[in-house]
Amino acid sequence: MKSTNLFRKTVLTISVFMLFMFICSGNAYSSKVLKLAHLNPQEPFENPTAPIAAVFKTMVESRTNMGIKVEIYPAGVLGKERESMEQVQQGVIQSYIASGTGIAQFYKAYDVTNLPFAFNSYAVAYDVYDGPFGQEMAEDIRKKTGFKVLGFGESGGFFQISNSKRPIKTPADMKGLKIRTMAIPLHMGIIDSLGGAATPIAWVEVYTALQTGVVDGQMNPIPIINTAKFFEVQKYITLTNHLYAPYVWVLNDKWFQGLTPAEKEIILDAAQTAVMSGRGLNRITESSDKGLPVIAKKMEIYTPSPEELAQFRKLAIAGAQKIISEKLGEEGKIWTDKFLKAIDVAEKKMKAQVK
Structure with a gap:
C-alpha cells in the first residue's frame, strides 16, 4: 500500500513538473x-x-x-x-x-x-x-x-560646415572646396549653390576621405563631428545651423x-x-566636454553675422527649391507647402508662449 502511494506521489510530482516545464516553454x-x-x-x-x-x-x-x-x-x-x-x-x-x-x-x-x-x-x-x-x-x-x-x-542637431583649408565666413569662401555630403539631392544642392563642390561619400569612409584630402570638408552636427573625431583632420568650423x-x-x-x-x-x-x-x-x-567646448579647443570656430548668414540663406534656399521642383514635381511642391505651413504654425505657437 505504501509503495502504491509512493508511486502515485512520484507520478503526480513528475506530472506537475512536466506541466510546469511545458507552460514555461x-x-x-x-x-x-x-x-x-x-x-x-x-x-x-x-x-x-x-x-x-x-x-x-x-x-x-x-x-x-x-x-x-x-x-x-x-x-x-x-x-x-x-x-x-x-x-x-x-x-x-x-x-x-x-x-x-x-x-x-x-x-x-x-x-x-x-x-x-x-x-x-x-x-x-x-x-x-x-x-x-x-x-x-x-x-x-x-x-x-x-x-x-x-x-x-x-x-545630432543642427548641421555645421567644417573644412581643412580656410575659415568660411561667407559663401565666397566656399568656392572650390570639396565638401562631403550624404547622397541626398538637397544636401548636395545646398553645397553646390553656396559655391562648393558637393561630394557624396559613404559614412564609413568619411574620416579617411578628410584625412587623405579626397575632400576638404564636411557638414554635420557638433556631437557627430566630435564623436567621429573630425577635429583631428579638420581645422575650421563655421556655425551655420543651416540644416536639421x-x-x-x-x-x-x-x-x-x-x-x-x-x-x-x-x-x-x-x-x-x-x-x-x-x-x-x-x-x-x-554643451559638454563632448560638444562645442571641446571643439573650441581643437578647431577654429566662426559664427557668421546676421548679414553673412543672410547670404548663405538666400543662395541655399534658391538652390534647394530648384532641386525640389526638378526632382519631385507637383508632389514636392505640395509637401513643401505643408512643411513650411507647419513651421509657420509652430513658430507662432512659440511666440505666443512668450507673451
Missing part, C-alpha cells in the same frame, strides 16, 4: 522578437541612435514582461542602410533607424524636409515632426512603403498589426520616450 516560444538595427555603435553616450535603441529595449521588455524581446543590431552588422531597410520590408528584421538618405530611397518626398534654414530652434523642429505634419507624412510613408514610422529621431535632418525610425507595419492592442500601446509609448531621450542626450552633449 510555451511562454518562451510565444514571446515575440523585435530585431532593431542601426548604423552606429551601441554606445549611448557617443552617438544619437544608441540611446534611442537602449531606452526602447528597456521599456518594451520590462513593460511586456519579456513578452516582446528587443534585439539590438548596431554598427551596420546586418548590412548597409538600403539592405537593412529592405530586410525590414521583407520582415527579416522588424525595425531600423534610418538616415535621411535611407528613407529617401524608398520615399522620395521626404527630401522636402531637407530645406536649408527651415528651422530657427529645436523647439520648432520638434513641434513640426511630432505634430500634424509629421503624423501625416508618417501615414503616407506607411501606405506607400509598408514602414510604420515610430518617430523622427535626432541625428532627423533620422526616421521605421518598423515593419505588418508585424506591428499582428500585436495586441496593449502591445501596440507599449511599443508606441516606448518609441516616443526613446526619441525624446535621444534628443535630450544631444542637447547635453552639445
Whole structure:
C-alpha cells in the first residue's frame, strides 16, 4: 500500500513538473522578437541612435514582461542602410533607424524636409515632426512603403560646415572646396549653390576621405563631428545651423498589426520616450566636454553675422527649391507647402508662449 502511494506521489510530482516545464516553454516560444538595427555603435553616450535603441529595449521588455524581446543590431552588422531597410520590408528584421538618405530611397518626398534654414530652434523642429505634419507624412510613408514610422529621431542637431583649408565666413569662401555630403539631392544642392563642390561619400569612409584630402570638408552636427573625431583632420568650423535632418525610425507595419492592442500601446509609448531621450542626450552633449567646448579647443570656430548668414540663406534656399521642383514635381511642391505651413504654425505657437 505504501509503495502504491509512493508511486502515485512520484507520478503526480513528475506530472506537475512536466506541466510546469511545458507552460514555461510555451511562454518562451510565444514571446515575440523585435530585431532593431542601426548604423552606429551601441554606445549611448557617443552617438544619437544608441540611446534611442537602449531606452526602447528597456521599456518594451520590462513593460511586456519579456513578452516582446528587443534585439539590438548596431554598427551596420546586418548590412548597409538600403539592405537593412529592405530586410525590414521583407520582415527579416522588424525595425531600423534610418538616415535621411535611407528613407529617401524608398520615399522620395521626404527630401522636402531637407530645406536649408527651415528651422530657427529645436523647439520648432520638434513641434513640426511630432505634430500634424509629421503624423501625416508618417501615414503616407506607411501606405506607400509598408514602414510604420515610430518617430523622427535626432541625428545630432543642427548641421555645421567644417573644412581643412580656410575659415568660411561667407559663401565666397566656399568656392572650390570639396565638401562631403550624404547622397541626398538637397544636401548636395545646398553645397553646390553656396559655391562648393558637393561630394557624396559613404559614412564609413568619411574620416579617411578628410584625412587623405579626397575632400576638404564636411557638414554635420557638433556631437557627430566630435564623436567621429573630425577635429583631428579638420581645422575650421563655421556655425551655420543651416540644416536639421532627423533620422526616421521605421518598423515593419505588418508585424506591428499582428500585436495586441496593449502591445501596440507599449511599443508606441516606448518609441516616443526613446526619441525624446535621444534628443535630450544631444542637447547635453552639445554643451559638454563632448560638444562645442571641446571643439573650441581643437578647431577654429566662426559664427557668421546676421548679414553673412543672410547670404548663405538666400543662395541655399534658391538652390534647394530648384532641386525640389526638378526632382519631385507637383508632389514636392505640395509637401513643401505643408512643411513650411507647419513651421509657420509652430513658430507662432512659440511666440505666443512668450507673451
